Amino acid sequence: MANTTETHGEAAAAAEGAAQPADAGHATTATTEAGHGAEAHGAFPPFDLTTFPSQLLWLTIAFGLLYMLMSRVALPRVGKIIDDRNNRISGDLAEANRLKGESEAASAAYEQALAEARRNAAAIGQKARDEAKADADAERARAEAEVSAKVVQSEKAIAASKAKAMADVGGIAVDAAEGIVKSLVGGAVSKADIEKAVKAALTR
Amino acid sequence: MAAAEDRVDPIHQFHINDLFDLGTFGGMKFAFTNSALFMFVAVGLVFALLYFGSSSRSMVPGRLQSVAEELYSFIRNLVHQTLGEEGMAFFPFIFSLFAFVLFTNFLGLIPYFFTVTSQLVITGALAVFIILMVVVVGFAKNGVGFLSLFVPHGVPGALLPFISLIEIISFLARPVSLSLRLFGNMLAGHIVLKVFAGFIVGLAGLGIGGWIGAIGPLLMTVAITALEFLVAALQAFVFAVLTCVYLKDALHPHH
Amino acid sequence: MEAEAAKLIGAGIACIGMGGAGIGVGTIFGNFLAGALRNPSAAQGQFTNALIGAALAEGLGIFSLVVALLLIFVV
Known part of the structure; x- marks a missing residue:
């Protein structure tokens, strides 16, 4: 290094400038500028105080511009897209949930209607069965009554014909006995006696 | 300076030209310097990305x-996780900070770019502004209670x-x-690359044998370039995260 | 000894500090990885903290680099 004292001062200023570039830069630039003009290439560029004011100026402008553009224009645009998408997705999800609820309600209603129909069908079937059974029972009862009436009638007829037959048998037997007696004995036997005898034989 | 004229001067890339x-x-x-030019290039790129990225909607x-959208949600989640709902007022600032640092870092990795x-002075100004903002916000939100940051339980x-x-010393x-972290990382990375x-x-100047020997540093340069891309993104992220952490102290000094 | 040589030696000594930063960053990520392998589900939430810690540790190493640069170029 050519002039040690001056570069020493610059180092201290640079270290100070690192902590407080805004203030330190201003004060020391004027003093170091003269020494730097000659060996501008030699200084370590990041510690070169002569460049600090313009860098700070442009940093302020550039970063301020970036902040303005970001906060006013760019970020709301991107944020709006993302929010729109999130809203759309949550809206679609809500719609899907609503439709799902509707379809579930419809399904429940269908199930209910089905159960109702099943119950009705069972009731109708039961009723038809009951009616048929009642009809059949009535028919059977009627048929049975008819049959039993016929049986009674027949029994009566049988009994009548039996009685008549019995009576006829008695008469025939008396006639036969009278004939037999007449031809065997040849005498006259009273009809009353014969009847008495036949009756006795028949009842025996 | 130690670097001789015929060798590549690793410091030359940091020179500020008017x-x-x-x-x-x-x-x-x-x-108006090359530094200012690339600041505006970065600002223009960030704005173009967000503007044209959101134009189709x-x-x-x-x-x-x-x-x-990824950039937006990434920073938004970071701010929301660290600062909570009341910290969302700082979201545009943190986003601008992150985008500015990220894009200037990345631009610097392109050869011949500054x-x-x-x-x-750039990183220092940003850091001093952040700390001043922390102090102002801290006193505005908590009054004298902000000083309880320096009195642990x-x-x-x-x-x-x-x-x-x-x-207090650690705060200062x-x-x-x-500022030194970002500055040092960028400076060291670019010096090593150079x-x-x-x-x-x-090596290439030594003839055919040197050409073969130059393959080693070439591969190394490629590898370091990849590492520098990682460092560029990481340092931008760390800068934004630490800003959030410091702002959290301003919002909630009792921790 | 020449002043120029002393400056370069000082810069070299200052850069030893970067080794400490290397140890620190290695410890942070090594421990993060060890913890992440034991409980992978909790690792995602702590990655940011690991990065912050690594950045803080690395920053101290960068300080020594800055000291070295100051010695070479400024003093």
Whole structure:
């Protein structure tokens, strides 16, 4: 290094400038500028105080511009897209949930209607069965009554014909006995006696 | 300077050149420099990405829109996780900070492009602004209660002055470490890249044997370039995260 | 000894500090990985903290680099 004292001062200023570039830069630039003009290439560029004011100026402008553009224009645009998408997705999800609820309600209603129909069908079937059974029972009862009436009638007829037959048998037997007696004995036997005898034989 | 004229000077890339002079005001020289040019390039790129990325407004994002939305949600989640709902007012600031640092870092990795964040005055100004904002927001939100940041809980009374002193020093060291970290990472990365690239040039000048030997530094340069991309993104992220952490102290000094 | 040589030696000594940063960053990520392998489900939420810790540790190493650069280029 050519002039040690001056570069020493610059180092201290640079270290100070690192902590407080805004203030330190201003004060020391004027003093170091003269020494730097000659060996501008030699200084370590990041510690070169002569460049600090313009860098700070442009940093302020550039970063301020970036902040303005970001906060006013760019970020709301991107944020709006993302929010729109999130809203759309949550809206679609809500719609899907609503439709799902509707379809579930419809399904429940269908199930209910089905159960109702099943119950009705069972009731109708039961009723038809009951009616048929009642009809059949009535028919059977009627048929049975008819049959039993016929049986009674027949029994009566049988009994009548039996009685008549019995009576006829008695008469025939008396006639036969009278004939037999007449031809065997040849005498006259009273009809009353014969009847008495036949009756006795028949009842025996 | 140690670097001889025929070798590649690793420091040359950090030189600030005046593109056009604006004159001297109050003893200070103002000029539109290459540093300023790349600041505006970065600002323009960030704005273009977000503006054209959001111009189609489609429900299913395209490529550009995905990048813009990813960037947006990434920082939004970061701010929301660290600062909570009340911290969302700082979201545009944190986003601008992250995008600015990220894009200037990435721009610096393109050959012949200037790295804005390798200038201590830039990172220093950002860090000092952040810390001043922390102090202002802290006093605005909590009043004198902000000072409880320097008084940790459960410290015995005799130790309290020392602990408070250490806390104050650590608070004041924050802008220094915040700015030096970004500055140092960018500076060191670019110097290392340039040194390895210089080896290639130096070896290639030795003839055919040197050409073969130059393959080693070439591969190294490629690998370091990849590492520098990681570092560029990581440092931008760390810068944004630490800003959030410091702002959290301003919003909730009792922790 | 020449002043120039002393500056370069000092810069070299200052850069030893970066080794400490390397140890620190390695410890952080090594422990993070060890913890992540034991409980992978909790690892995602702590990755940011690991990065912050690594950045803080690395920053101290960067300080020594800055000291070295100051010695070479400024003093």
